[in-house]
Amino acid sequence: MRIFFVGDVVGRPGRRAVEERLPGLREELGADLVVLNGENIADGVGITPKLAGRLLEAGVDLITLGNHTWRRIEIAEYLRDADRVVRPANLSAAAPGRGLGFATAADGTEVAVINLLGSLFLEPARSMWELVDGLVEEARERTPVVVVDVHAEATSEKVALATWLDGRVTAVLGTHTHVQTSDARLLPGGTAAITDAGMTGPHDSVIGVKAQLAIHRMRTGMPVRFEVADGGVRIEGALVDCDADGRATAIEPVRVPWP
């Protein structure tokens, strides 16, 4: 069975690419399930219930989030009983939502998805290391096919987590940094990993933001209202194949220009 993981979708260009291209692409890639990181879909930061609904309608099976989960606060109420949108498990336990979700693939296989936040710059309420083993155990009680979206700044945290989970989960896929890494690999225990699955959005930019605005802020230290760029849109992500026992057999990066 084949899982298509779509890397951080940024703003309207990223969402339009998904809405218009995903149904065909899903078929061309032979994907049985689509998981997508959607924390930057609302104007570049956050997600709203309406936009989540549109992605799910476009054929996405499950949406993961990240450090910008609460940027659009209307998502909080929605997350209280959403079963196909998960937020990082190590945000405050007092906040709505869950960090473990389940979806059923086209071939009938149940797939568990765990969403975690790394520590560097992102200041989660708790370290992902305190929670991850319990979440993996809980997921595996229902299905051996477990996908982890580790939303983190530091490559070291993402590589360490993939190594720690090798043999216990199907894939550990990195998000947040928006630049696809060239390290898609199968680890010895049967876990697929990539440090960053890439960005679905405008690549003529500084990680999705209009370049001149990002550069102005960096050069001057002055506050700047960021705007999402529009050129060079690509759908990026990773394709993971696995057996019925959850062991990964292949991983390949995906880069599809749009339109």
Ligand SMILES: [Fe+2]
């Ligand atoms: Fe992020």
